[in-house]
Amino acid sequence: MTVTGNILFSGVGGQGILLASEITAYALLEAGYDAKKSEVHGMAQRGGSVTAQLRYGNKVYSPLIEPGKADLLVAFELMEAPRYLPYLHAGSRVIVNTQKILPPSVATGMTSYPEDLLAAVRACDIHVVEIDAFALAREAGEVKAANVVMVGALSHFLPVDAAACESIINTRVPERFREVNMKAFAAGRAAGA
Secondary structure, eight states, X not given: OOOEEEEEEEEETTSOHHHHHHHHHHHHHHTTOEEEEEEXXXXXXXXXXXXXXXXXXXXXXXOOOOTTOEEEEEESSXXXXXXXXXXXXXXXXXXXXXXXXXXXXXXXXXXXXXSOTTHHHHTTTOEEEEEOHHHHHXXXXXXXXXXXXXXXXXXXXXXXXXXXXXHHHHHHSOHHHHHHHXXXXXXXXXXXX
């Protein structure tokens, strides 16, 4: 059986998008899939957009996802879900962190944060899973682990079992952060069920 998938990770600099995509890619590799990923850091240091594209399957030649071909979008901030709508197709799934990170124009009062951002996504026959990753990470003991909460939710839609992701967390995350990240993964997995 041929299994392929295209996952787009999007967010704001500092949210841990790169670690989340790395855990996902290595879990897929450990499960025997070919996986390729690409990252765009942009203005990450100034809170700008960060994306990672991950493609997996029996054999993958490029990490880049064409518009309309992403099966999954993992949006680490609410506004990131509609921003990458052109990459999705009817039947895609979006896992979105409901956290709002205000861009400078909103923070200074020049504009307002758009309302009902997910309506346009849902109108395209796209399944949306909303996760309050920030709150779940705080409950796990570290708000910076919101990225691993998102991986936990994502794990339901991967052709690997949870143990593969947990194994990668145990090997890729520094020891002093492992326990909190394992709790964050479990919380995200429960929320995404």
